[in-house]
Amino acid sequence: MIKTRSVSAIDNGIVIDHIPAGQALKIMRLLHVVNSKQRVTLGLNLRSTSLKLKDLIKIENRTLTPQEVEHVAIFAPGATVSLIENFKVSKKINCELPKIIHDVLICPNQNCINHTQSKGYFKLEGAPNQIKLRCFYCEKQFERDQVAEIYL
Amino acid sequence: MSKVLSKKDIISIRDLSLIEVNAILNLAKKFKKSLPKKNLLDQIIAHCFFEPSTRTRLSFETATIRLGGQVIGFSGSESTSIQKGEDLQDTIKTISCYADLIIIRHPLEGSARLAAEVSEKPIINAGDGANQHPTQALADLFTLQEMQGNLEGLSIALVGDLKYGRAVHSLVQLCALFNMRLFLISPSLLALPDAICNELKHKGIRFSFHASLDEVISKIDILYMTRLQKERFAQSERQLFENQYVLTRDKLKKVKTNLNILHPLPRGHEIDKAIDETPYAVYFKQVVNAIYIRQAVLSLLLNKVRV
Numbered sequence: 001m002i003k004t005r006s007v008s009a010i011d012n013g014i015v016i017d018h019i020p021a022g023q024a025l026k027i028m029r030l031l032h033v034v035n036s037k038q039r040v041t042l043g044l045n046l047r048s049t050s051l052k053l054k055d056l057i058k059i060e061n062r063t064l065t066p067q068e069v070e071h072v073a074i075f076a077p078g079a080t081v082s083l084i085e086n087f088k089v090s091k092k093i094n095c096e097l098p099k100i101i102h103d104v105l106i107c108p109n110q111n112c113i114n115h116t117q118s119k120g121y122f123k124l125e126g127a128p129n130q131i132k133l134r135c136f137y138c139e140k141q142f143e144r145d146q147v148a149e150i151y152l
Numbered sequence: 153m154s155k156v157l158s159k160k161d162i163i164s165i166r167d168l169s170l171i172e173v174n175a176i177l178n179l180a181k182k183f184k185k186s187l188p189k190k191n192l193l194d195q196i197i198a199h200c201f202f203e204p205s206t207r208t209r210l211s212f213e214t215a216t217i218r219l220g221g222q223v224i225g226f227s228g229s230e231s232t233s234i235q236k237g238e239d240l241q242d243t244i245k246t247i248s249c250y251a252d253l254i255i256i257r258h259p260l261e262g263s264a265r266l267a268a269e270v271s272e273k274p275i276i277n278a279g280d281g282a283n284q285h286p287t288q289a290l291a292d293l294f295t296l297q298e299m300q301g302n303l304e305g306l307s308i309a310l311v312g313d314l315k316y317g318r319a320v321h322s323l324v325q326l327c328a329l330f331n332m333r334l335f336l337i338s339p340s341l342l343a344l345p346d347a348i349c350n351e352l353k354h355k356g357i358r359f360s361f362h363a364s365l366d367e368v369i370s371k372i373d374i375l376y377m378t379r380l381q382k383e384r385f386a387q388s389e390r391q392l393f394e395n396q397y398v399l400t401r402d403k404l405k406k407v408k409t410n411l412n413i414l415h416p417l418p419r420g421h422e423i424d425k426a427i428d429e430t431p432y433a434v435y436f437k438q439v440v441n442a443i444y445i446r447q448a449v450l451s452l453l454l455n456k457v458r459v
Contacts, residue, residue, distance in 0.1 A: 107262075109261065111259075111260060111282065112260065112262050112281075113258075113261065113263045113265075113266050113280075114266075116260060132350075135262065136265065137261065137262025137263075137265045137266060138261035138262040138281070138283055139164060139261070139262070139284070139347065140261075140345065140347050141346065141347035
């Protein structure tokens with residue numbers, strides 16, 4: 001059987017792979033590429049052996065800072081970021097969750113001072129497969145899916 | 153001079169170590185034994201109460217004035233620049249230019265933490281929404297130590313609104329430091345927040361949930377009653393929970409002789425006035441002890457005491 005690429009190759013830039021399906025648009029907003037002039041190739045709901053369905057983003061002529069890689073991990077903890085130079089992978093980074101999340105997610109507690117200021121500062125607690133987020137200000141603990149993004 | 157807690161803030165019991173808690177308790181005990189010299193003579197303490205308070209505000213004022221300190225501040229945000237649109241950070245930054253220490257009560261959770269971030273002067277949290285009220289809980293613990301002697305391993309029942317009661321949240325975390333056994337008695341909708349229960353589990357503290365006080369009354373050393381935090385409920389919800397837990401003399405027939413009944417006050421109908429005459433009631437002792445605890449905390453944070 002002939003294997004074909006679902007998304008075309010890039011010469012220079014980054015490829016963010018193994019994004020759980022449904023998270024790619026959030027990551028694009030987070031990285032501010034939606035309204036930028038950068039050429040972006042987006043794959044949604046692609047087949048994946050580990051995730052069943054995954055998203056994929058390729059951004060030409062772009063790198064990510066370590067903080068941006070951590071931010072990607074908030075939405076896609078198992079994702080990889082490949083740096084591409086002359087059509088070859090020069091470096092591959094596994095996205096790992098940070099210990100602190102600053103100004104990406106908003107505290108869902110409406111009586112929290114940080115919710116009223118549309119900001120968020122969370123500490124990550126618990127085992128890697130059962131991560132919980134504790135608001136630094138109101139001290140309440142939340143499941144990941146209870147906490148929405150500031151950028152959306 | 154002692155460096156314990158010097159120039160720090162008291163925002164949440166979660167931030168305090170056992171050593172720091174014991175330093176506060178020991179100093180309060182020392183102050184109660186003999187009135188301290190006026191060690192705050194050159195200090196200005198700002199009392200910023202964005203939310204109504206009688207007991208806590210007057211208790212802090214008494215503590216400050218008896219130590220020779222001066223009090224500035226306000227009660228209610230109506231007369232402040234908050235009404236002109238100023239945010240909390242700017243208000244606190246401004247006040248920190250006038251005062252040596254700031255005491256803040258605010259209806260929003262996390263407000264004291266935010267204040268501490270922008271203030272160059274120590275901050276004491278005197279209640280932030282339904283989150284924490286650390287000095288009340290320290291006063292409760294001081295009273296328990298005075299009445300019971302050793303705090304380690306005591307059994308305590310916490311009754312009523314455990315969801316929104318900020319003094320309860322702080323006290324539970326203090327009880328965990330002394331490995332106390334906790335009986336949590338509340339309607340399921342007003343149960344202790346999951347975040348705090350998870351902390352207790354993590355620390356290996358024994359606790360259980362109960363619907364009725366009768367199930368545990370004969371086993372406990374301490375009964376901590378709380379009022380319904382009416383200001384955090386809609387009228388329909390208030391009626392649902394009001395008068396659900398009312399302590400009357402007839403419920404005290406099978407109690408241990410060393411039982412102490414505490415309440416952070418103000419009380420609603422949850423403790424019958426006839427209980428006041430029993431040897432178990434210590435809630436007015438808590439009021440007295442709160443002054444010594446606050447004197448201890450002010451002296452430590454301002455580094456004005458030897459320990």
